Amino acid sequence: MALDIQNILSDNAKSMRRSAIRDLLSVANRPEVISFAGGFPNPATFPVEDLKVIMQEVLEEESTSALQYGPTEGNGKLREILAERYRAQGLEITKDNILITTSSQQAIDLTSRIFISPGDTIVCGLPSYLGALQSFWSYQANPIGITKDEELEIVVKALIATGKKPKFIYTIPDFQNPSGVTMNVEKRKMVLDVAEKYDLLVIEDSPYREIRFEGEHQPLLYSMNNQRVMLFGTLSKTVLPGFRIGWVIAPEEIIDRLVVAKQSSDLCAPVFDQAVVARYFQKGLFDKNLSKTIDLYRNKRNHMISCFEKYMPKGVEWTNPEGGLFLFVTLPEGYDTRELFDVAIKENVAFVIGEAFHCDGSGKNTLRINFSFMDQERTEEGVKRLAKAIDEMLNKS
């Protein structure tokens, strides 16, 4: 007799949503498809030669600890280094405020795990990072999206009035995924004021902050309030994603809870990779590589924008972000990028439908374009194909 899996699934499993990206992208993985879909960094930014040297050093000098189990909190040296770097950005923290996670996706997941009970509400952006929404849903949360920061207090008040006070506000203040928008300091203050007034926790998810092409850094939310902000960082966009190293910065009491949750999740983050990364920082290689990455991605953004200007039919709008990895594109009202996707895939070009980033199913006329991964030539060819598909769609109706 075969087991009936459906019959024994948990309530959590039933509320998990398969990634829309994932399913759409199974088609996009064909080599003839030019994919602007993933959030992949460019392999040209991977510090391969430096890693060759560092890995030999780690194996030579610290294999006994680097290949062994490590502390759940993470590599002590790496936590010191990160604490130092964030102190320079105005955070009042020590390494005890830092937990190394297995990617910043795990930071989101563990946070959901310790705070979300079934039916809880979360306030997030419309649009917002799909992987965060997936995590919230997997714990049976109800994410409520706001289109403008100004709506925050109204929504929070309404939720409180209906007995559904949000567990936290989830934000990506720098080069938001997918919109590319960065919150200015006034908006940051406003979010923190609302959090303070209504006694709320704020998540500052910050994978792109370091990748700024122009303009001034805005202060980290955590530097403006170290009592009720959790800050998530990652190496996946700035150095490489293949190590799966991220971190949480939070008040110690929260770190303490996350550590217990992490123990039963995977005991500790990849230990060897952490040792390599600690040395990578110590040698000053991070900043050197980052500035080259920024130059590369600035060029790629410029190129992408110029291709958009050259090929896109009238009525299509797009952002011009000061950093990050994505353009966010808006078609005229009434068009559905899910339909566009089918046309585009026949033209051998792929993107992510904007709807996937909208927790309420809105944003049907939007899509996200990654500019960090593809080379110049294929970028132009891909935009040309995409423009053709859009043109076809706009003129059909």
Place this chain on the structure above:
Amino acid sequence: MALDIQNILSDNAKSMRRSAIRDLLSVANRPEVISFAGGFPNPATFPVEDLKVIMQEVLEEESTSALQYGPTEGNGKLREILAERYRAQGLEITKDNILITTSSQQAIDLTSRIFISPGDTIVCGLPSYLGALQSFWSYQANPIGITKDEELEIVVKALIATGKKPKFIYTIPDFQNPSGVTMNVEKRKMVLDVAEKYDLLVIEDSPYREIRFEGEHQPLLYSMNNQRVMLFGTLSKTVLPGFRIGWVIAPEEIIDRLVVAKQSSDLCAPVFDQAVVARYFQKGLFDKNLSKTIDLYRNKRNHMISCFEKYMPKGVEWTNPEGGLFLFVTLPEGYDTRELFDVAIKENVAFVIGEAFHCDGSGKNTLRINFSFMDQERTEEGVKRLAKAIDEMLNKS
């Protein structure tokens, strides 16, 4: 105003239990303490020189993919290799039955996540692996322990009769942690018969199986029933724990659900580490290294047993396992190893209290001793100190 964390914790967080090992061991980390507590493999078994070569190769030949995001299912080559290895042990599987996890702890965690709803029951051993219990508790499950395999059907029937049919049976058939016991083929058949009769899922957690000092391998549960068994494996004991690489083998329908859960947990397992491990297997280095590891640990077990025979006071009993990393020690009834721990730590020797492995709080007169990590000399000195502490305790009362 500071945030009141307690006030916003999830129901899950409230049911999480801090690892007893962890807290006890914060004392045991002092260098003067001889610790038999952790489940640490011996660093002498880490294939450092081979890794030096392989890591250079990976960086030279496949850095573009090995440093990038990887598929949630895991490295395709590694999954092929594992499928092939398990087919040789009688499993009817393909790579589509395999998900690479970030350690086998994550295999336990994701399985709990997709199957456990609050209040669900699980049947496990008394004692059983602490990390699994922690994961079950973190999803608000109620693990029910059985002392002998013969009790399984009685307990399952009783649970079903009270409307609490267990979600799965959790077993460690080879060199059980912490008891060291291996189930013979008759007992394996019995477990599967009960599972079949009452339509239950069976977890076969198998971190130690390959480390067999003598005697014959018993068939894997999965090889006896591929419809309702999930098999968990890991590299942490056989090669090294610092990579955090484990896997789940299961019917495809379950793998599919685990993949969705893993997406929102950490997207994918460490990608570089997987590429290294795939090459490590391909070069035939796994089996070569494993046979040296087995020889080393056999000697260490023999030495530990001879020290126990030499120093332990009368009334103390211990197992002589055919494999794995642990001895399980029993004091006369009525003694509490939590008290012993305090005495032992003054003598600068540490172990894990057996109670931590008993989901019902029993096993107070037991303790677990690791023999894989410590060198010969310190093992003897440690056992001498432990024997002294036990002697003191037995003679005090």
